[in-house]
Amino acid sequence: MKPETNHVLDVKAADMRQRGTNCTNLSAGPADTATALRMSLRSRIMRSVKSENTLPELVVRSTLHRLGYRFRLHRPDLPGKPDIVFPRDQKVIFVHGCFWHGHDCVRGARVPKTNRAYWLSKIARNKARYSTQLSALEALGWQALTIWECQCRDVPALTRVMNRYLRRTSVVLKRQKPFSTRSQPIQA
Numbered sequence: 738m739k740p741e742t743n744h745v746l747d748v749k750a751a752d753m754r755q756r757g758t759n760c761t762n763l764s765a766g767p768a769d770t771a772t773a774l775r776m777s778l779r780s781r782i783m784r785s786v787k788s789e790n791t792l793p794e795l796v797v798r799s800t801l802h803r804l805g806y807r808f809r810l811h812r813p814d815l816p817g818k819p820d821i822v823f824p825r826d827q828k829v830i831f832v833h834g835c836f837w838h839g840h841d842c843v844r845g846a847r848v849p850k851t852n853r854a855y856w857l858s859k860i861a862r863n864k865a866r867y868s869t870q871l872s873a874l875e876a877l878g879w880q881a882l883t884i885w886e887c888q889c890r891d892v893p894a895l896t897r898v899m900n901r902y903l904r905r906t907s908v909v910l911k912r913q914k915p916f917s918t919r920s921q922p923i924q925a
């Protein structure tokens with residue numbers, strides 16, 4: 738299972754690099770080629786944003802697995818259907834595409850010039866919806882962490898952010914039953 742996951746990650750990472758290459762080449766190519774590439778790029782962005790199990794999600798999940806965290810995916814009964822759920826700790830993680838959710842980064846600022854007002858309004862609606870979902874989660878006693886697509890390129894930094902968010906959980910777990918006779922799930 739794990740080698741296959743890594744393979745998928747490698748393939749998708751290569752795809753992501755390719756996407757970056759296409760993007761820098763856009764201005765240099767002939768107009769029709771540039772348009773085709775731009776449309777292809779946009780449809781890829783759209784796909785990665787609208788679907789579950791995106792590359793950033795896979796990176797976050799595999800990092801969490803490696804750290805020994807256990808979690809549920811896409812729980813539909815919680816506001817916003819969070820990508821990653823830690824039921825016992827009442828904590829969730831949302832993995833957001835920078836374009837779709839209007840992140841304040843280079844990728845998030847890359848709004849298409851065509852139909853710009855449409856995209857900006859759509860992104861604004863997404864942000865407003867997310868804000869509402871966070872409030873609803875908070876009202877139910879849940880904590881939420883937003884992980885951005887761009888953060889997933891730096892796995893060591895990503896690891897630190899997630900450990901900081903979840904640390905209290907693992908410390909409590911380790912201290913609660915230090916001499917338990919029952920075997921504990923391995924956290925490594």
Ligand SMILES: [Zn+2]
Pocket residue numbers: 835840841842843844845885886887888
């Ligand atoms: Zn970003």
